[in-house]
Amino acid sequence: MFDTECPAETAPVSRSVANAAAWPSPEDTFGAIVAAGRPGPSGWLALELDAATDDPALLDDRSLVDAVADLDRIASWAAARQARLLAEFARRRPADPRDSTTGPEAISRWAPDEIALALSISRSTAGARLAQARRLTETLTATLAAHEAGEIDGSKVRAICDATHPLFEDAAVRVQDRVLPAAARQSRAQLVAALRRAVIAIDPEGANERHARARRDRRVVVGAEDEGMASLWALLAAPDALAAHQWLTRLARGLGTDDPRGMDARRADLLVGLLTGRVAVAEPDLDVDPSAGADGDGPREGEVAPVPAGGAGPALRVAPVNPGKPLVHVVVPFSTLTGAEHQPCELAGYGPIPADLARRIAADAVWKRLVTDPLSGALLDHGRTTYRPPAALTDFVRARDVHCRSPLCRRRALDSELDHTVPFPHGPTAEHNLTHGCTLHHHEKHSPGWTVVQHPDGTLEWTTPTGHTYVSEPFDYRPEPDPPPRRPGRSRRVALDWASTAEHADDAPPF
Structure with missing residues (x-):
């Protein structure tokens, strides 16, 4: 009933769908799927699920959750099968020898346009999907197999591809092999953390060098938002960012429970006040007068803090909820x-x-x-x-x-x-x-x-x-195991970056 290969005597799909009225009830059909031991995703399982979930109202709560999970596995199976097709298409469109881009990963500069037109997506998105498909079929084959088996979804596949992007092929495979056993039961955020740890363990010197390069690129950017709003975005070293956020949180809590604003709004207002000089940080034991503003008339609308301090100076003073440097663990x-x-x-x-x-x-x-x-x-x-x-x-x-x-x-x-x-x-x-x-x-x-x-x-x-x-499970304090020896002949860099083969991305971000 759940074979992935169609027996010779099986009726065509169209005839099966036409006779759907004779199929078992949704409850019986889904019960049969569960009894079969949750078979691997396939087109046949999709047909069974189509019949089983035709009327969701007939399923109990547990069956609803199981059906949602099985349909997600079917979606992963379909995406993995599409990746195999995209990789084959990319191989059939080699780069023109006259193009400046060469190498075994290069494809025709026009190939993404064919996929973009078929899927109604941008050519840069199509190019990225072609590059990822080739990476999965040629290097990260175990990731593709897990995707096709419905064990991991597309977001986890992208996380693995992104994390291994700067690595040579051999190191990328070792990172993949290290994280895949637990990936099915992890959230994407947990998988990303595991990938970061694996990349550092496999390539510690490269990780230190990449962090040093990334730190040189720290910056602050202003972006336009809707409804008269704007975003102030900063790229910082991780401990600096966490310490800054924790310090804002301490100051926000120090405003007291009478402040009607939520913590997000308090942090935002404090950030503006600190950067523009309207707010200063008070000493923890400094006496403050909660009724006095910077000019003695009380806080004005839009002012950050109802906890100003006495003394000269234009800035309101706020005190953190507890003293000392922010705790970075x-x-x-x-x-x-x-x-x-x-x-x-x-x-x-x-x-x-x-x-x-x-x-x-x-x-x-x-x-x-x-x-x-x-x-x-x-x-x-x-x-x-x-x-x-x-x-x-x-x-x-x-x-x-x-x-x-x-x-x-x-x-x-x-x-x-x-x-x-x-x-x-x-x-x-x-x-x-x-x-x-x-x-x-x-x-x-x-x-x-x-x-x-x-x-x-x-x-x-x-x-x-x-x-x-x-x-x-509680946090695992064990050190990372020693990486296995390099595989001979697998030193090609994995980075099949579409941006390196495209002249310009038509929808790339401005920075």
């Missing part, structure tokens, strides 16, 4: 800190960063000692050396979790809420009954139909109202 293996190795390091709230950048942060930081199990990657002990730290237990759980413990959330634990898995007093206030969750997932956990079970190793098992279960 970086996990650095000791061997990397000493320079013996160049393992990727973890910047909480961002993801993996190169060793050189982590060592620069280490030069101006207060360190905590973490003892981890080298086999499981689990946190075993937590030292406390910071000034006025929170409770040791909170320190330990925060360092163990690193992120919100919803299976797909990457909000850092520092900005999340500590929660009892089994509500207190029925459950103890102990490491094995505490986790971090962002506000949304903290509330979700306590919603009707949701259950969470915490296992001794820190793993959480989430069960949704439909009975589906998903697993969240």
Whole structure:
């Protein structure tokens, strides 16, 4: 019933569709699909799903979720099959020898126009799709196979292609092989973090060089938006960006609960005030008069803060909710800190960063000692050396979790809420009954139909109202394994960049 090859006696598709009235009911059809062990995506499975989902109202909640997942697998299968066709088309359109662009990856400058016309897309988009298709069929073949099997969707495929873009072919394959086993159960954000870590581990020197080049390109850009608005966009080193955002958040919270604006609006107004000189940061112990404005008449409409300070000067003064430098949490293996190795390091709230950048942060930081199990990657002990730290237990759980413990959330634990898995007093206030969750997932956990079970190793098992279960694991502190040896004869660079073969992109961004 679910074979991917059509038997000789099978009626043509048109006849099967015409006789659809004689097919089993949607409930029976979908039950048969589930009973078959979730067969691989194919055109035949698409036909079965078409019959099973004709009337969604006849499906129960669990079947609805399963059908949504299966249709997503069908979409991935179709996209992968299209990639194979695009790659074959690209091979049939070699570059003209008279063109300036040469090499085995080059294709005819007119090939993207044929695809663009067929799909009603721009030629630059068509060229990028042709280049990605060739990369998948010639180098990242395991990624294409996972895509065709419905294990990963198009956004994850693009993430793998983008991450391996600057690498030589051999290194790209090793990165792919390292991340694919877990990619099916990860969100795109989690996969991107895993890719960054793998790229740094496979090519540490290249990662340091690419970061140095990227840092030289830091900039601030103004863009026009609708309705009289504009965007102020900054490209910064990751720790600088995170520290700046955290400092704005501290100042925004320091405005107090009476401020009617949301946190986003507060941060935006404070940013403008700080950059234009209308706001200055007060000392933490400075006495402030909440009724006085910069000119003594109270805050005007559009002013940033209802917490101005006395004293001369045109600027309003605001105080952060707590003093001290913004906390940037970086996990650095000791061997990397000493320079013996160049393992990727973890910047909480961002993801993996190169060793050189982590060592620069280490030069101006207060360190905590973490003892981890080298086999499981689990946190075993937590030292406390910071000034006025929170409770040791909170320190330990925060360092163990690193992120919100919803299976797909990457909000850092520092900005999340500590929660009892089994509500207190029925459950103890102990490491094995505490986790971090962002506000949304903290509330979700306590919603009707949701259950969470915490296992001794820190793993959480989430069960949704439909009975589906998903697993969240604590942060893995193990160092990246040594990369396998290079494969001989696979040193060609993977970067099949359409921009290098196109004269001009008709819809490229201005910067």
